[in-house]
Amino acid sequence: MELKEIQGIFHKELDNQFGKEEVSSFFFMLTEHFFGVSRLTLALKTSIQLTKSEQSIIYDALSRLKANKPIQYIIGKTHFYGLDFKVNEHTLIPRPETEELVQWILDDYSKVDDKLSVLDIGTGTGCIAISLAKNLASAMVDAIDVDENTLKVAHQNAISNEVKVNFILQDILAVTDLKNYNIIVSNPPYVRDLEKEQMQQNVLDHEPEKALFVSDDNPLIFYEKIAKLAFTCLSDNSALYFEINEYLSDETKELCEACGFKKVTVKNDIFGKPRMIKAKM
Template identity: 50%
Template structure:
């Protein structure tokens, strides 16, 4: 099949499911991933002949997109903070908002001496690995309940030549942390069940619910537990960083303030939503 023929089929089959700009983005991603062709290459070589083995992959990708499978899961990777990360259905796909959280930590920490950082609920390892690559003064630890997620995170650490020490544990059942840390950071589950109706089908049907959802009647469960542990295991002048539910910024800040943390700050993301919280011991 010629690439121009596949492009026509691709756009036709997805036209009623996604906006045109998103379809174009999907097409560019899978063509560059599988055929190593840029958008300009496709425009200049409309009669490029796709090999049958590659066509099978491309047609399967089209089928998966028709079922709202995220493009990142289809190609098995994504870019985050300038790094490449493997992704699969055992881990959440890293979001751009989390890059802002990481940038904030780097700015606050780059001029410090030797520090220890713990990332709770690491998933792909995107927070821990990005910090390890950008803070040579830091020793990084990353914790997750899921052995499958940790397997992916370890692969990503190797892929990016990053030194991270991984811990398998259920944070909700821990009474103590393994050490004392200069920084504790977490992007825990925070989406309430009632918010499912506002979520996209590709997220609901594919990404791990263990890493996404909390019960409506206890939405700050993880923040409460991590806050208590951080109170005991942050070193003097240590900092706690959270990514938070945009609808519960005030409530999260109040919860952390009630634990006698100092300088509790809510920070907005690029979309103007309450997305990050920082507090000091």
């Protein structure tokens, strides 16, 4: 069967579910990943044939898309801050907003000559820690996560991106003290249970719940713990960075101030939503 015919089947089966443009994007992500066939290649060579085994691969991907499995899990990787990251069911898929958090840190520290120490709490794929290690040449980077399987993926990502990160299996809620750091950053779970109805089905069905959700009665549990720990181990020229729930920006700012931070800045993302905080002594 020609690949062009299968493209038509993708649109017939998925357009109502995702929209034509999204389906086109999915299709070419799959053909490039599995067969090395780009959008341009198919436009120039419209009669590309797939073998039976290749057809089986692409139809399996179609079935998983129909079941709302994220495309990143199907191809097993995603892009973040110009780097490739392996992802699987143990890891949250990195979001573009988190790239903005990384950029904020780099804007503040990329010209600092001193050797920096960095801690990423709840590292997941390692996207924040690895991106910082890649772009802050002299930085010593530690990264904590509570899940052993998640850390295995993060370690593989560090190797493939040729950076050194010290990964630590640890539950931050059980930590009583931290060593001194110049930068502490975290994108902890922050989606309240009451907000689940706003989430896309592919996220609810496939991404790890413990990396996303917190209870309605204590939604800032991770922020409070991390802010208290950070206040004891950051110096005057250091900073704590959070990705935050846009609906709880005021509460998160007040929490950081209650923990002792004197200068707390809320930053909007490119869509104008309050999604990041920086807290300094």
